Amino acid sequence: MNHPQEILLAEPRGFCAGVDRAIEIVERALQKFGAPIYVRHEIVHNTYVVNDLKAKGAIFIEDLADVPPGATLVFSAHGVSRAVQEEAQARGFSIFDATCPLVSKVHVEVAKLAKEGYEFIMIGHKGHPEVEGTMGQLDSGIHLVEDVADVARVQPGQTAKLAVVTQTTLSVDDAAEILAAVRQRFPQVREPKQQDICYATQNRQDAVKLLSRQVDLVIVVGSPTSSNSNRLRELAAKLGTTAYMVDSADELRSEWFMGVARVGLTAGASAPEILVKQVIERIKALGAVSVRSMDGIEETVKFPLPKGLKIDAVTGLELRERSPETGA
Structure with a gap:
């Protein structure tokens, strides 16, 4: 048997709440203020997402000197130093912080x-x-x-x-x-009350541990710059399963699938589901006949948007902040 028969999908995979929020901040800023919106560093580490936002009018910069005075600037999901925050304020930009909470x-x-x-x-x-x-x-x-x-x-x-x-x-x-x-x-070292590694990183790694045992090959969808995607590929390999990371379906190689009966598929927290679908189609073209999702944790975490970007989907008007005390 030379071609895969089944694709097993990891659950959960793909976007986490912090990535969802960061992308939405850029899209809403574009909707509200018009292009261009400047973003310091890649909003999230994914080539497809960055190119999509570029096409919509986002300009990605590393140096704040490249941002014109009075422009709207978004900090990426990874967070910035105090020096960058202070410089951005001193230059008078309108700032939206997409740092993951x-x-x-x-x-x-x-x-x-x-x-x-x-x-x-x-x-x-x-x-x-x-x-x-x-x-x-x-x-x-x-x-x-x-x-x-x-x-x-x-x-x-x-x-x-x-x-x-x-x-x-x-x-x-x-x-x-x-x-x-x-x-x-350092036996007296103080540790965080809850671990700093985020829930989505933990969940995706746990899912890969389960996935790796059940498949002959693991494909991770993610960009080379994505830390959490790289960790997923390394983890599968460490567990003894051949694993590759691809930025898109174009990077898949037919020889990887020779003699492979079951392919495990996951995606890093910054990789959109559209790329997973394209990878599935490509593997199906190589002969896979069935696609099955593993049982896994359903993530319900959602982070609020910054003030000034909450827009009513129907009217297009900015939503007034509700007071938590009165609900008004």
């Missing part, structure tokens, strides 16, 4: 504990915009560790007040291993 929660924690005199160890990937944003909440006092070996090299100024924070899109297992090393070296 779960990333903002880490920023708030860092600011609060820093006031109490804490230094931080951050578990994350050097150069990732989320890590730059979180470390940029303070001028100093955050030490980045990428692996267990880094933990031995950290030299905090003091250890009486030391807290650990985590990039939200890491491998749950890798982060746990690094955290154990941090705990061993």
Whole structure:
């Protein structure tokens, strides 16, 4: 048998609440203020999403000097440093912050504990915009560790007040291993009340663990820049299942499917379902006859939009903020 017979879909997969919200912020800003809307960094790490928003009038920049005075600017879902926030305000832009609320929660924690005199160890990937944003909440006092070996090299100024924070899109297992090393070296370290790794990252990794055992091959839909998508591919491979990550159906190679009876398919938190559908069609063209969804957690998380972007779908008018006390 040379071609796949069945495609098994991971549940959950694809967009998380933070990505949904970030894309909607850009789309609503375009609807309300017209093009162009400037976005600092890719709104989410997905080529298709970014190209789609570019076509609608979004302009993606890295340097705020490229944004004209008085323009509308959106911060990406990954969050930004305090210096970027202050520069954007000083330049007089109209700002909408699409930082994922779960990333903002880490920023708030860092600011609060820093006031109490804490230094931080951050578990994350050097150069990732989320890590730059979180470390940029303070001028100093955050030490980045990428692996267990880094933990031995950290030299905090003091250890009486030391807290650990985590990039939200890491491998749950890798982060746990690094955290154990941090705990061993700094037994008094303060940990977050709830883990920083986000619910969607955790759920998608748990689903891949279940999926990998049942298939001969795992395909992850996601862009090379997407941290959580990369972790899904690595996780499947670590569990002993051949795994590839593709940005689109065009990247699938027919030779990957030779001798494969069942293909597992998932998508990172920034990858839209349309790409999953296109991948399914391509695998069907190679001979797959059935598509089945796994049982999995149904995600119901939804994050509110920022003030000034809540538009009534029918009238197109801005919705008035309801008061939580009166409901009016």
